[in-house]
Amino acid sequence: xxxxxxxxQTAALEEDFEIRDDGLDVDEDFMMYDLNEWDDFSxxxxxxxxxxxxxxxxxxxxxxxxxxxDESLRKCLAKGAxxxxxxxDDAAEGSDAIVVGRILTEVIKxxxxxxxxxxxxxxxxxxxxxxxxxxxxxxxPHAAVVADLQYKPGDNKAVIRRELEGGMLQEVExxxxxxxxxxxxxxxxxxxxxRGIKQAATKPIEEVSLADIGxxxxxxxxxxxxxxxxxxxxxxxxxxxMIEGTISEQAxxxxxxxxxxxxx
Amino acid sequence: xxxxxxITRILFQDxxxxxxxxxxxxxxxxxxxxxxxxxxxxxxxxxxxxxxSWNQIFKRFWDMxxxxxxxxxxxxxxxxxxxxxxxxxxxxxxxxxxTATITLEYDILEPLxxxxxxxxNFYLLFSLVLDVAGFAVIAGLLYMMYRxxxxxxxxxxxxxxxxQIGDPDYDRSGYRREDxxxxxxxxxxxxxxxxxxxxxxxxxxxxxxVWDHRFWSPVGAIxxxxxxxxxxxxxxxxxxxxYLWWFHGLLSLTFIACIPYTKIKHIFTAAASLMFxxxxxxxxxxxxxxxxxxxxxxxxxxxxxxxxxxxxxxTKCGRCQEACPANAVGAPLSPRDVILSLREFANKTLNAKxxxxxxxLDIHGKSPGQVMQETLWSCRTCLACxxxxxxxxxxxxxxxxxxxxxxxxxxxxxxxxxxxxxIHKTGNSFGESKRKRAAWAKDLPFEIKDAxxxxxxxxxxxxxxxxxxxxxxxVTRSFAKLLNKAGINFGLLFEAEMNAGNDIRRVGEEGLYxxxxxxxxxxxxxxxxxxxxxxxxxxxxxxxxxxxDFGGExxxxxxxxxxxxxxxxxxxxxxxxxxxxxxxxxxxxxxxxNKGYDAPRxxxxxxxxELVEMGRNRDNSxxxxxxxxxxxxxxxxxxxxxSANRMREAGQIEGLDVFIVSCPKDLTMFEDALKTxxxxxxxxxxxxxxxIDECIEYDVVDITGVAEVISTSE
Numbered sequence: 001x002x003x004x005x006x007x008x009q010t011a012a013l014e015e016d017f018e019i020r021d022d023g024l025d026v027d028e029d030f031m032m033y034d035l036n037e038w039d040d041f042s043x044x045x046x047x048x049x050x051x052x053x054x055x056x057x058x059x060x061x062x063x064x065x066x067x068x069x070d071e072s073l074r075k076c077l078a079k080g081a082x083x084x085x086x087x088x089d090d091a092a093e094g095s096d097a098i099v100v101g102r103i104l105t106e107v108i109k110x111x112x113x114x115x116x117x118x119x120x121x122x123x124x125x126x127x128x129x130x131x132x133x134x135x136x137x138x139x140x141p142h143a144a145v146v147a148d149l150q151y152k153p154g155d156n157k158a159v160i161r162r163e164l165e166g167g168m169l170q171e172v173e174x175x176x177x178x179x180x181x182x183x184x185x186x187x188x189x190x191x192x193x194x195r196g197i198k199q200a201a202t203k204p205i206e207e208v209s210l211a212d213i214g215x216x217x218x219x220x221x222x223x224x225x226x227x228x229x230x231x232x233x234x235x236x237x238x239x240x241x242m243i244e245g246t247i248s249e250q251a252x253x254x255x256x257x258x259x260x261x262x263x264x
Numbered sequence: 265x266x267x268x269x270x271i272t273r274i275l276f277q278d279x280x281x282x283x284x285x286x287x288x289x290x291x292x293x294x295x296x297x298x299x300x301x302x303x304x305x306x307x308x309x310x311x312x313x314x315x316x317s318w319n320q321i322f323k324r325f326w327d328m329x330x331x332x333x334x335x336x337x338x339x340x341x342x343x344x345x346x347x348x349x350x351x352x353x354x355x356x357x358x359x360x361x362x363t364a365t366i367t368l369e370y371d372i373l374e375p376l377x378x379x380x381x382x383x384x385n386f387y388l389l390f391s392l393v394l395d396v397a398g399f400a401v402i403a404g405l406l407y408m409m410y411r412x413x414x415x416x417x418x419x420x421x422x423x424x425x426x427x428q429i430g431d432p433d434y435d436r437s438g439y440r441r442e443d444x445x446x447x448x449x450x451x452x453x454x455x456x457x458x459x460x461x462x463x464x465x466x467x468x469x470x471x472x473x474v475w476d477h478r479f480w481s482p483v484g485a486i487x488x489x490x491x492x493x494x495x496x497x498x499x500x501x502x503x504x505x506x507y508l509w510w511f512h513g514l515l516s517l518t519f520i521a522c523i524p525y526t527k528i529k530h531i532f533t534a535a536a537s538l539m540f541x542x543x544x545x546x547x548x549x550x551x552x553x554x555x556x557x558x559x560x561x562x563x564x565x566x567x568x569x570x571x572x573x574x575x576x577x578x579t580k581c582g583r584c585q586e587a588c589p590a591n592a593v594g595a596p597l598s599p600r601d602v603i604l605s606l607r608e609f610a611n612k613t614l615n616a617k618x619x620x621x622x623x624x625l626d627i628h629g630k631s632p633g634q635v636m637q638e639t640l641w642s643c644r645t646c647l648a649c650x651x652x653x654x655x656x657x658x659x660x661x662x663x664x665x666x667x668x669x670x671x672x673x674x675x676x677x678x679x680x681x682x683x684x685x686x687i688h689k690t691g692n693s694f695g696e697s698k699r700k701r702a703a704w705a706k707d708l709p710f711e712i713k714d715a716x717x718x719x720x721x722x723x724x725x726x727x728x729x730x731x732x733x734x735x736x737x738x739v740t741r742s743f744a745k746l747l748n749k750a751g752i753n754f755g756l757l758f759e760a761e762m763n764a765g766n767d768i769r770r771v772g773e774e775g776l777y778x779x780x781x782x783x784x785x786x787x788x789x790x791x792x793x794x795x796x797x798x799x800x801x802x803x804x805x806x807x808x809x810x811x812x813d814f815g816g817e818x819x820x821x822x823x824x825x826x827x828x829x830x831x832x833x834x835x836x837x838x839x840x841x842x843x844x845x846x847x848x849x850x851x852x853x854x855x856x857x858n859k860g861y862d863a864p865r866x867x868x869x870x871x872x873x874e875l876v877e878m879g880r881n882r883d884n885s886x887x888x889x890x891x892x893x894x895x896x897x898x899x900x901x902x903x904x905x906x907s908a909n910r911m912r913e914a915g916q917i918e919g920l921d922v923f924i925v926s927c928p929k930d931l932t933m934f935e936d937a938l939k940t941x942x943x944x945x946x947x948x949x950x951x952x953x954x955x956i957d958e959c960i961e962y963d964v965v966d967i968t969g970v971a972e973v974i975s976t977s978e
Contacts, residue, residue: 014697032689032697191674191681194688194775195552195559 001153002058003046004113005081006104006131007039009065009072010124024229035072038119040189042182045149046117047080047190053153058082062107064092064100070205077203078196079189084205085111087213094222094229097125101133103220106213108138114153116179120145128181135179142179143172147186151176268384270473273464275370279506287513294517301524305533305576308614312569317540328539337538337654341583341884345411346654351404352450358397362390388480395461395481398454405451412443419582426596426639433632436604439580442527449519456512462487463508466501530579534655537577540570541656546647547809547857549664552774559774560668563625564610571662572614575607577655584649584659589887589906590642593899597642599649599659602635606662609633628669637675640666644906645770645892646852651883664892667772676771683896684773691762691780693896694732698759701726704737705756710748715755719792722747722754725807725820727800728763729928735935736928742957743799743823749960750835754797760787764803766853769810771893778814781806785816796820799953801853801860801927808858822854824863824926827956831870838959841872844921846955847914848875849934850885851927864926864952871955876920878913886910888933895929907937920947924955 010033017030043061050057061076062085063069073084087103095103108116116138118131128144135142143160147169151158155176162170163183174180210216222228241257243250276284317324331337335353339346366382373379382390412420422436461484468474469492478485491501523529542548552559561567567575584599585591591598609627613620630636640663649659670676671684686695705712715723724747730740747754765780784807788796796818798804808820830836848868854860861882868875880886889899889906899905911934914923923938925931934949 014699016697016699030697034689191671191676191684193559193672193674194773194779195672196775198775199557 001053001055002060002111002113003049003115003117004108004111005039005043005046005059005061005076006116006118006134007043007061007063007072007076008036008119008122008130009033009063009069010036010122012124019232019234023231023233025232033068033072035075036119036122036124038121038123038182038184039076041184041186042117042119042180043076043079043081044187044189045182046115048187049151049153050080055153057153060085060111060113062087062104062111064088064095064103073205074197074200074203075192077200077205078192084203085208086205087208087210089210089217089220091210091217092220094225095220096222096225096227097127097129098133098227099220099225101130102137103210103213103215104130104134105137106215107208108134110213114177115151115158116140116177118179118181120181120183131179131181138179140177140179141175142181143174144181145183146180147183149180149182149186266473266476269380270383271477272383272387275366278502290514290517294521297521298523301521301529302532304615305524305529308610309569309572311565311614311619312567312572313565315540315568315570317542317570324539328535331538332535337656340654341586341652342581344407345581348404348407348411351400352408353404355397355399355401355404358393359401362394362397365390388477391477391481395458395483398457399483402451402454402458405447405454409447409451412447417582419586420580422580424601425591425594425598426601426636431632433605433608439604443580446527449515453512453516453519456508456515458483458487460505460508460512462491463501463505466491466496467498467505469498527579530577530655533573533576534579537574538656540573542658542661544809545656545658546645546650546660547805548813549661549769549810551813552668558669559672560670560772561627561662561665562669563622564606564613564627565619565625566665566669567606567610567662571658572610574657574662575603575610578603578607578657579655580604581654583652583654584657587648587652587884589644589646589648589889589909592886593889593904593906593909595642595900595903596636597639599643602639602663603657603659605633605635628666635666637670640670641676641897643667643892644852644887644889644894646887647856648852648884648887651856664770664772668774669772671772671774677897680771680893680897683893684768684771684776687763687768688776688779691783692728692732693763694728696732701731701761702756702758704731704740705744708741708744708748712744713753713755714758715791715793716757716760716787718755720753720755721794722752722826723788723791723793723796724754724756725764725796725798725800725803726756726761727798727803727928729932730799731761733928733932736931736951739928739931739951739953740799742951742953745962746827746830746836746953746956746960749962750830752830752835755791755793757787757791764800764806766802766806766810767891767893767895769806770891771896781811781814781816785811785814788816788818794819797823797826799823799926799928799951801851801857802929805853805857822858822860822863822926824854824860824867824952827953828863828867828870831867836956836960838871838956839961840959842955842958844873844955845917845919846873846875846922846924847878847917847920848881848924848926848952849878849888849910849914849930850882851925851930852885852887852891854926855885856883864924867952867956868924871959873922873924873955876917878910878917880913886913888927888930888937890929890933895933905937905940907933908941910934911937911941911943915941915943915946922955923947923949924952925949926952 011031012034013026014030014032018027020027046059050059059081060083061073061081063073064087066088069086073086077084085107087107092103116134118134121128132142132144143162145163146160147163148161149158158174158176158178160172160174160180162172164170210220243253335346335350338349369380369382422439424434424436427434461481465474465478465484465488478488523531578600580600582600588597588599606627612633613625627634643663645660645664647660674681683693687693690696691698713720726740730736762780762783764784765777768780769777796807798820801822804820804822807818811818831838846868848864850861865875886909887906888910914920923934925934931949931951938944938949
């Protein structure tokens with residue numbers, strides 16, 4: 001029994017940051033990298049299945065990204081994942097979520113897991129489509145925004161609850177293997193102590209090239225993506241004021257503002 | 265004139281030889297039981313992990329003797345109890361030496377070599393000394409009985425704050441019974457000893473070599489006169505004597521046999537505990553050996569032999585509980601209970617011949633003998649318990665070791681977990697960008713040097729609170745101006761400075777601490793400077809005491825020491841005197857941790873302030889509640905915060921103007937507590953630097969400070 005968890009190292013911005021000279025992204029100097037928040041939960045869900053199972057369950061974390069991603073993978077290993085796989089080629093720079101899904105799919109075909117978990121979305125790009133594109137490439141059943149999961153290794157069906165708008169939940173039975181995108185709050189992710197992370201440094205991270213999974217540089221990157229970034233910019237700040245006071249005071253204030261705009 | 269050799273006490277006088285054999289048999293039995301008990305205890309200690317406190321054994325022994333002889337640790341904060349203990353202790357020591365002297369002659373020198381010395385003047389002096397000793401023991405014990413029965417001291421109430429009524433180990437009444445059994449048996453031995461002495465005098469009142477010298481044992485002689493006055497005859501005394509003799513003898517032997525099994529063992533364990541105490545206890549927490557897989561203490565066998573010995577040294581005196589800030593505000597922590605719980609646990613699991621299964625050795629939990637998480641997280645690692653313990657029990661390192669295990673298992677407040685992750689990510693607890701660490705310096709009229717780029721005399725390690733907290737940034741700027749004014753060549757590490765790690769280590773996140781410490785040490789070692797200064801006592805402590813364990817040997821001063829030197833040497837001139845009535849709060853990490861009591865007080869006096877001490881000052885300073893990572897964990901609502909408790913204490917000082925602190929965390933904690941505890945307007949909380957700032961004339965006059973606040977609040 002094997003569960004594959006797709007994870008991403010996401011970037012958080014410092015308070016003051018600058019856009020890169022090419023205008024397509026934020027300057028990397030101002031980014032702080034960490035494991036995507038959703039992935040903490042999907043890994044924990046896999047770990048819970050592993051730890052409550054009588055049979056052997058292998059949890060494999062997979063990520064697409066450069067060297068720096070190892071740090072986040074090590075955190076996953078510290079939390080108890082059995083193996084970590086990282087796929088990268090400089091040609092993959094600029095790949096959109098669909099291409100990343102394609103790359104992950106090839107890894108999944110090689111690994112042949114019984115379940116694939118991914119986060120609902122990433123905290124930096126928020127496309128919410130990597131997991132779903134994987135399901136599409138694999139032609140597996142999928143469920144998004146999973147807030148509860150009942151599944152035991154060996155089951156050919158899982159019962160899940162999906163989060164819908166307006167506080168609704170939808171209970172779904174899904175055939176396995178399946179791709180699930182896991183929502184925040186489904187569990188309480190464990191803490192990875194620094195000692196744990198250090199000790200995990202001895203566990204190897206398998207580096208996989210595109211060729212290893214039967215892809216080439218021509219299959220990835222911005223050129224192969226279905227969407228491309230044209231420009232990244234900070235929108236002009238709008239001006240909003242909360243007008244307080246009695247109704248007539250508020251009205252008087254509004255008239256004053258209108259007059260100011262008119263240049264009176 | 266009597267032959268001096270006749271002036272002695274004939275042992276077993278008129279005893280049937282069979283009775284003597286019987287007595288010796290009982291004696292050997294008692295010794296056998298005693299030795300077996302010692303063996304079991306030593307076996308228990310040996311089941312702990314190794315510890316390297318065997319170094320400097322003679323110095324340690326000598327220090328222990330000095331501590332015991334002076335009773336220094338026992339008279340602290342409880343003079344009467346300490347002196348009463350002194351009476352019992354020294355009386356007991358003399359009685360022991362006396363008995364040993366008799367054994368030396370009767371059982372060794374005389375039968376083997378025919379040597380006798382226990383007669384004549386020596387014997388008489390011996391009698392006098394031992395009578396006084398016996399009297400001292402009884403007097404001390406009587407005071408202790410009075411103290412237990414009538415003084416109703418809260419610290420002698422063993423009821424638990426970390427258990428509920430009805431829990432099996434809630435009231436610990438067994439300990440109370442043991443205390444009384446100990447007092448009664450001990451006093452009975454003393455009293456029967458004197459009556460026996462008197463009975464002998466009456467019995468031998470016709471023998472001049474005895475009766476004529478009776479006042480060399482004055483207590484016995486007075487009792488003897490009272491007995492004869494009440495009509496006791498020599499024959500009557502002779503008939504009564506054997507019963508009393510056997511009672512006294514068997515009681516004494518029972519007492520000896522009981523030593524390793526009861527609280528009497530503190531005679532040995534307390535002494536050993538004092539001897540093996542760590543000079544840097546709590547100030548330098550133990551590192552985790554590289555080969556150790558798991559961090560901290562999970563099972564009782566994770567404790568070192570020294571820890572196990574400390575557990576046994578506790579005499580339940582309750583001084584730690586009395587000093588504990590968490591306990592004072594009703595948190596479920598009594599340092600004594602932690603020690604006693606673990607002791608009970610150790611006795612239950614490690615005294616048996618075979619060690620129980622691993623699962624039965626877990627010390628975390630709510631069962632008897634286990635310690636609750638809530639208890640461990642209540643600790644502020646202020647070292648008040650360790651400081652006052654008369655027998656050198658080291659509570660805080662044990663608590664931190666147990667927390668290390670909790671941290672590794674992720675058993676902590678979610679908000680603390682978040683903070684630790686933030687510190688890992690950004691290097692500071694505010695989650696601010698590294699780049700902004702020196703943002704406070706932006707508006708200064710001068711440039712501060714980058715110590716990474718050019719040599720400086722003094723490297724200023726600023727610390728998180730002083731760097732990022734807006735209120736503390738004001739103080740930080742004042743200190744920068746002061747250094748600049750004094751013409752000191754100083755610099756900062758800018759974005760390379762990370763949280764020093766002191767509190768992270770005390771939380772129990774050892775891995776993160778190692779990460780921060782080694783990173784800072786690497787940065788510091790790449791810079792050229794003579795010494796470090798910091799306004800943060802937490803950073804001060806860990807850089808001074810703990811970085812050496814990771815290869816970082818630096819000279820570091822708290823700013824109070826530096827400022828005192830600057831004023832005294834004239835590098836800083838004070839343009840005016842302050843006439844405030846002030847009190848000073850010793851920060852735990854400057855005061856208790858590093859004995860920096862005097863420098864801040866000297867500076868306060870140099871400023872002209874009238875210093876009025878709070879009741880709890882210097883080594884008994886009361887923690888603001890922020891230590892040990894508790895600054896990142898909100899205190900429970902509904903109970904008083906330690907900082908508010910402290911404000912109430914300061915509020916009792918009449919006409920107080922300023923509550924002076926010398927620690928960034930203190931400033932945050934107490935300014936907050938001042939508002940919530942209703943003393944706002946009565947006095948203000950200020951960093952010492954701010955008062956110094958008032959007395960220095962800068963080129964651009966800066967009119968912030970106390971004067972203004974006080975005048976508006978009055």
